[in-house]
Amino acid sequence: MYQIAICDSEIAELDRVERILASGRSPLAGSAFLIRRFISAEDLLRKVEAGYYQPDILLMGVNEPEGAGIDAVRRMRGMGNNGKVILFAASAEYALAAFGVAAVSYLLKPVSEKALFGALDRILEDMGYDRHHYVLLEVGSHIRRFTLKDIVYCEAQGKKQYMCLRGGEYVLLRKTMTQLRKLFCSHRQFVEIGVSYIVNLEHVERWDRQTLLLDNGQEIYLPRGAYQRLPVF
Helix, strand or coil, X not given: CEEEEEECCCXXXXXXXXXXXXXXCCCCCCCCEEEEEECCHHHHHHHHHCCCCCCCEEEEECCCCCCHHHHHHHHXXXXXXXXXXXXXXXXXXXXXXXXXXXXXXXXXCCCCHHHHHHHHHHHHHHCCCCHHHEEEEEECCEEEEEEHHHEEEEEEECCEEEEEXXXXXXXXXXXXXXXXXXXXXXXXXXXXXXXXXXXXXXXXXXXXXXXXXXXXXXXXXXXXXXXXXCCCC
């Protein structure tokens, strides 16, 4: 899970940046991340120095005219934090100083969705993270992150939907099959088998016109016409 810190003395800007980050259009959508807000750079620094908190991504208000935000990032670097930094400020006055703390981007207030999404895309690419390799699903009373390659298939059993994972775990999902089709079938390795199954082809050993054999030894019977619709890679 990614730890994301937003720090700015202006509550309105904190609210704005957090709304953008949590948007369904955000590059972080579908990723496991936790946002923490700080209205004081000193509060953030105390938690980092004490070892309680290490943000992977920091969005820091420069806090003109003192430029305190840049000084706070510099002090965090001295504590060993190598998180990705996005600075935002009301003017370009401290843009040159941003290079000194290895900031990824320097954005002007009010921060726009387009500018912030562009900065996040660069950060995620640099971190080697592909958000399309993961899904977040509600399981019981909490949210779990699942790696797509670990998902063998989803199955409808009456009014309940289950997901079978590599290793044999079965997970009861709080989604309809229609919602699961929309979520998974946008990924080329997942295919719909009749009305009851969504199968990850990466776990398929072989198939013929009647059955599909999974790498866990399980067989799934193919309904009429399903064989012709299966892709060949």
